[in-house]
Structures are given as C-alpha cells and as structure tokens.
Amino acid sequence: MSARNLVVIGVSTGGPLTLKALFRELPALDAAFVVVLHITPQMDYRIAQGLDAVASMPVTLAEDQEFLRSGRIYLAPGGFHLRLNGNQRVVLCEGPRVNYVQPAADVAMLSLTRQLKGKLVGIVLTGMGKDGAEGIRHIKRLGGVTMAQDQQSSTIYGMPKAAADTGAVDFVLPPQKIAAKLKEILDPL
Template identity: 55%
Template sequence: MSHLNLLMIGSSTGGLKVLEVLFPRLPVLNAAVVIVQHITPLVDKSFVTSLQRVSVMPVSLAQEGDSLQHGKVLLAPGGVHLYLVNNQKIHLAAGERVNSVCPSIDVSMLSVTPGRGGKMVGVILTGMGRDGADGIVHMKKCGSVTIAQDQKTSVIYGMPKAAAETGSIDFVLPIERIAAKLREMFG
C-alpha cells in the first residue's frame, strides 16, 4: 500500500460550481482523492450529494480512520481539520481556525509526507484568501506536481493567485485543462 497515488484538492468560494465542471471530466482515477472545501457542518452532506451526481467515482464524507483508496473521493467534513496519517488514513480533529477557516486546506496539505513511490498532485481551485498557499509549497517539497486554477475560470482568484505567487506551482490551468492533466497523470 506504500505506492498510493494521492490527489489533494483545495477549494473555497465557488468550489462546488468548479468541482461540478471538473468531476464529470474525470474517469475513475488511479489515485485516492481528498477534497478540502471551506464548508460548514450543515452543508457538507449536500455538497457530497451534489458531487455524487456528477462523479463516476464514489464520493463520501471523510470519517475518522478512513483508509485512502484509489478511485474513491473523500470530502473533509465541515467544522473539523482533516489530517493525513502517513498519506494512508484520515484523522479528523477539532481545532482553531487556520487562515480563518476550518477545515483548512493548509492543515491538510501540511500533513502530507514525502511520497514513497506513489504520485502526488496538489490542486488549488477558486476561493478567497490564501489558504492552501503554504500547503502547496509543502506538497511541492514532498515531490508533488502542483496545479492552480487560472483566473479566467475561477469564481474568485484569491487562493489560486496566492498559491501561484509562492513560485511552487507547476501548472496554472483553466478547469478543463486541469481535468485533462489529472487524466494524463492518473488515468
């Protein structure tokens, strides 16, 4: 199981709209998919339902102790931080807001450990603020390919811009091209 491929996606304002463009374009990926969307506990279940409608991969709300599996999508629940344990399991914990949000993309991405043979990709999509910028720098250092959404297809270009400004982004792409890049890497 040490060769797990991992796709971490961070999104905020406009995230559902953008993910509903991305997911219909993705096959079952040869990667475990973790989405950290700035979301409240009241909205997270309906968010999962919306994604289930457009995704060929099963989508569920992450739960404590879940194992990451190729071809499965886990969404960080609202109101708690999601950590990866050895890039294999999910740990959920209450905590202070980071970058004024909980769940925080940075918290999740900073918990990634350098790949042990698996491919890793970090993606920052539409959103306000700079959550995900520190996380994407860390993921790049861990050997990940890093992608930020372009300004034209972002609802709000705060987070992808902050990520791009770190100098740690490999590709700045419109959402359709992000789908193509992910198919190429994990198809």
C-alpha cells in the first residue's frame, strides 16, 4: 500500500540508541518513515538490522527509485543523499556533502512537497551541527507537524537545538513522548 502519510527523521550522534528507543514504542502506523542518519556505507546495513530487531515495522535500506509504502521504515544508505520525488519515490544521488554529511537530513526534507492528502511530519533527533534545521523550517511551511528531541534526552543537543531555534518546531520532547505524539497523529495499520 503506497504511503499517504510520511514521517522524515534526521539524526546523528547517539542516533541508533535513540531510534531504538523511539521505534520500540511505536506500533505499526499508517505512514512511511524515512530515517536520515549520518552513517557510513560500512555501518548502514548493520544499523538497519539492529532497528529491524526492535521495531514493529520492517526496517530496510532505501533503494533508488523505490516507492514508499505505509508501515515501513526506510534508512537512507551511507554515502548517498536521499531525495523524495513527489513525497513517494526514493531518489539516491551522490554529490557534495551538505552540512558536512552525506546523507543529509536537509537534502531529504527540502525535497518534500506539500501533501495533498495525508500528513507530513518532520523530526530532528540528537546530533552535532545543524543538519535538519532548514528542513524543519521547510516542512513547517508546507503545513507539516514538526518535532525535535529535548536537551535532557539528547546525546548531543546540536541538531535538535538548531531546529528548535528556527521557531518552526511544534513539539520538543524525549523519544518516548515523540512516539506518543506520533501515535496521536497517525492511525494504526
């Protein structure tokens, strides 16, 4: 089933543990989840496997030209930027690093377009730097719901702080409360 609802998550340092804490709390939801974690190609498959072990939705590495499906979690592979064509189709591309990283959350988030149907959610979790801040601003402008991880639960409060500092974040919460908010916004499968 193609995805009407879309959740895009940007995360870096401390990401795998934070993502496990988040996905462990979530039932299968009627949305496609795209996770942009700053990782190397050597680590991406292992991290996807680790998340798949705890998540109630299947976790796979996103593949070029793949159409997003509801109830699935897609991890951007290391060494590529991930863009979404029409909020539905994965486009993997090489190119210069953005915010010193590849994949970059901003690249994925800034590729999004206004949803005609369904919900759009942008989340920035723990990490160094400011990747995701421009993306969160863009998602808010599109009418999406935006969240950032709180300082207390972040390994490094760089990315979530940069996102919150834009003034475009609706909710600043720890991972368990982000999960609760997602359950409120999205229907179960």
